[in-house]
Amino acid sequence: MTQSQALAGSDIPDASSSGQSSAVGRLACARLTLTDFRCYDQVRLESGTQPVVLTGANGAGKTNVLEALSFLIPGSGLRRAKLMDVGRRQPGEDAGRPWAVAAEIESGLTSVSVGTGLEAATGSKRVVHVDGETQKAQSVLSQHFAAHWLTPQMDRLFLDGSQERRRFLDRLVFSFDPAHAGRITSYNHALRERARLLADNKMDDAWLSALEDTMATRGMAVAAARLQVAERLAGACTETSSLFPACELAIDGLAEGWISALPALEVEDRLRAALKSSRTKDSHVGGAGNSIDGRLPHQSDLLVTHAAKSMPAGQCSTGEQKMLLVGLVLAAARLSASDEGRVPVLLLDEVAAHLDADHRQALFNEVLALGCQAWFTGTDVELFAPLQGTAKFYDVADASITDMTP
Numbered sequence: 001m002t003q004s005q006a007l008a009g010s011d012i013p014d015a016s017s018s019g020q021s022s023a024v025g026r027l028a029c030a031r032l033t034l035t036d037f038r039c040y041d042q043v044r045l046e047s048g049t050q051p052v053v054l055t056g057a058n059g060a061g062k063t064n065v066l067e068a069l070s071f072l073i074p075g076s077g078l079r080r081a082k083l084m085d086v087g088r089r090q091p092g093e094d095a096g097r098p099w100a101v102a103a104e105i106e107s108g109l110t111s112v113s114v115g116t117g118l119e120a121a122t123g124s125k126r127v128v129h130v131d132g133e134t135q136k137a138q139s140v141l142s143q144h145f146a147a148h149w150l151t152p153q154m155d156r157l158f159l160d161g162s163q164e165r166r167r168f169l170d171r172l173v174f175s176f177d178p179a180h181a182g183r184i185t186s187y188n189h190a191l192r193e194r195a196r197l198l199a200d201n202k203m204d205d206a207w208l209s210a211l212e213d214t215m216a217t218r219g220m221a222v223a224a225a226r227l228q229v230a231e232r233l234a235g236a237c238t239e240t241s242s243l244f245p246a247c248e249l250a251i252d253g254l255a256e257g258w259i260s261a262l263p264a265l266e267v268e269d270r271l272r273a274a275l276k277s278s279r280t281k282d283s284h285v286g287g288a289g290n291s292i293d294g295r296l297p298h299q300s301d302l303l304v305t306h307a308a309k310s311m312p313a314g315q316c317s318t319g320e321q322k323m324l325l326v327g328l329v330l331a332a333a334r335l336s337a338s339d340e341g342r343v344p345v346l347l348l349d350e351v352a353a354h355l356d357a358d359h360r361q362a363l364f365n366e367v368l369a370l371g372c373q374a375w376f377t378g379t380d381v382e383l384f385a386p387l388q389g390t391a392k393f394y395d396v397a398d399a400s401i402t403d404m405t406p
């Protein structure tokens with residue numbers, strides 16, 4: 001199979017001819033084809049539009065399937081892997097092969113073929129196809145697919161440093177406002193350029209001011225988008241009779257704090273002034289804003305509080321933290337359904353096993369009520385018994401996947 005055949009992933013004619021319109025409705029990956037992806041040589045799932053349960057022993061290849069789906073949105077997937085590490089590697093091979101993930105994405109009445117992978121020619125570039133046509137940028141993926149994920153690594157989200165929480169929030173923001181990613185990229189680019197100039201002691205005021213201007217304007221937009229989504233999400237958490245605990249969300253950040261009290265232009269001016277005044281210190285310690293009392297947009301933190309207990313998430317029990325996360329992701333899916341008319345796919349890696357029976361049932365009920373295609377993984381198929389008759393069941397073993405749907 002050639003790379004482009006692998007990316008097209010389908011020998012069945014496609015229902016939508018243009019593939020250009022924004023996806024609306026309930027998103028589902030109806031067919032998934034993996035080629036040289038992680039442990040898989042070649043595998044195809046006719047997953048349909050219902051929820052999917054993947055069960056199998058540790059190391060069988062379950063998370064790899066969810067990771068493949070996570071590459072259908074822009075970014076580096078749920079493991080934040082290097083593209084080269086994703087390609088299948090056999091013992092003795094030190095580099096992974098060019099890999100491909102192809103999917104038939106259904107969204108209500110339309111369907112589109114989306115493919116992505118590591119370009120065989122360069123061995124380093126990510127390539128994206130939509131309905132067989134190579135796309136200029138991976139950002140086009142967000143027109144066709146949206147997914148949220150929870151992984152076992154995220155169990156420490158409320159305990160570790162701010163970076164993961166910021167990333168979690170930014171991914172949620174991105175799902176509502178795809179331009180968010182571009183603003184963060186240009187902010188980070190200016191941040192790195194400025195740090196490089198300062199490290200080299202090039203105190204060129206015009207150059208530094210131009211970079212700080214980019215950081216201020218993009219940083220202001222990033223902060224405003226975060227605040228808006230955090231507010232809407234917290235609202236979506238409380239507006240239901242969900243069994244999952246509602247949370248309050250706040251953002252600890254200079255710009256995020258100023259926005260509620262000051263006009264946008266003034267927030268930008270303050271960011272510019274803060275950056276300018278910290279040049280000398282930043283030239284000694286590197287980065288930006290380390291000498292400023294408060295967090296610049298690349299340092300902001302998401303503060304989550306268990307609303308009913310008025311307790312910071314980091315002080316809640318491990319089980320409560322898990323439920324807060326599930327509640328947040330379900331709230332994001334509901335919000336997207338009500339406000340954008342599109343229900344994202346959920347990738348729930350090892351989530352069911354960590355919930356008590358009532359909350360597991362509540363999760364299944366909420367997923368079914370939303371009509372959302374959730375992909376569940378676990379080692380024990382019994383836990384998913386309530387989904388018999390509504391979900392597709394797959395057994396994963398030794399890098400092969402068997403349809404066990406009764």
Ligand SMILES: Nc1ncnc2c1ncn2[C@@H]1O[C@H](COP(=O)(O)OP(=O)(O)O)[C@@H](O)[C@H]1O
Pocket residue numbers: 037038039040056057058059060061062063064065085086087088089090096396
């Ligand atoms: N690039 C790769 N090439 C071949 N195998 C890989 C690659 N990356 C990961 N694997 C293998 O994939 C297997 C399955 O991983 P994973 O999907 O995380 O299992 P689990 O079912 O526990 O979620 C692991 O045994 C791992 O060694």
Ligand SMILES: [Mg+2]
Pocket residue numbers: 059062063064349
């Ligand atoms: Mg796993």
